[in-house]
Amino acid sequence: MGILEIIGLITVLIITLIIIATLTLLIVGYVLIKKNKILFPKLALFLLDNFYSILLRLFLFIGSEETFYRIGIEFYNKYYEDKFKSTNKKILILPHCLRDAKCPAKLSPNGIECVMCGKCVIGEILKRAKSLGYEVYIVPGSTFLKRILKNDSGVFGVACYKDLFYGMNYLSRKSIPMQGQPLLKDGCLNTIVDVDELLNRLENLR
Template sequence: MTNLEEENLDLGGVLQLIGVITIVLLTLAFLSFLLILVIGFILLKKNKLIFPNLALFLMDNLYSVLLKIFLLVGTEDTFYRVGIEFYNKYYEDKFKKAKKRVLVLPHCLRDVKCPAKLTPKGVECVFCNRCGVGEILKVAESRGYKVYIIPGSTFLKRILKEEMPEAVFGVACNRDLFYGMNSLSRKGIPSQGQPLLRDGCINTIVDMEELISRLKSL
């Protein structure tokens, strides 16, 4: 065997060793990250946050990666619920200190025979008592919220641009609510969210008692 062959053999062995070490380190990093994710989820359930600022950075900017990892131990819908719960806890104190607050309700909470009309400001409730939207609106406005009943995200963008609120409370399905709170967080706007109990874009349901209680307490 020539010196060149011996050198190539040694180099190949080194590269193989480096490859094995790299795979081991990446595996350990992945397992550590997964462990942190599980521990964070457990602490979140106990109303505690682990490394809140780091968790916020990861949730804001690497949520797609977190989702893929979370799918190893849970479902996509569960991930959205965990994310909503995290944002609620992280921003609760900042939300309470905000003066100019907006409540955004989905138009699908309305009764199918709702007589209210869609306007450039969203759906204008006429308090017909066919659904609970009127009651929510009365409570929210008494607490200083400006309320919008909207049919989609385009309206939300317009609200943010025109109202420039200090904080936003949103009601929506898990997926839309998570991405809405994520977007607000990346803009530095504190938010709170209340997921729908039943979605489907028509005759949806929200926990009225819990929502009204939160509007009064925040």
């Protein structure tokens, strides 16, 4: 066996070991998160913030894309929970897709302005969240999110798994404490969120 073949074999072995080690860490990390523990939290945060695309490709060997996003969301929620609680101002971001198809609300510079018509769950969520001290925004896109962000605030987002993960990843890289809750049913219209769970979490995170 020539020297180049030996180098090639060693390289393949090293790459294989790295992939196996990374997948093992992902699996162990997920199990620990379920038990309210985080393995090497600062290292895990650095890797997820900056190398999520590589981690996703590796994770697809053993699971689905949505499962990866779910793990990432659960990690961010656990990592930032105490930091979120300690913020003086808390912002709730709701997706416009929660609205009823015949929603009469209009778009303003601050997002969709709910008129409390009762056609969807947004009015109920908005009323309770405001009573708990949250600023509430119903946003049609990520540009609105960037417009209202403030470094002294904590952000609680509701969205589909993919959008929520990338939103939390963006906030984490900005060192903005966040929490998130995935939709039960996603899509572009008439999506569904677990309202009871959301309101309970908003209250417990004050």
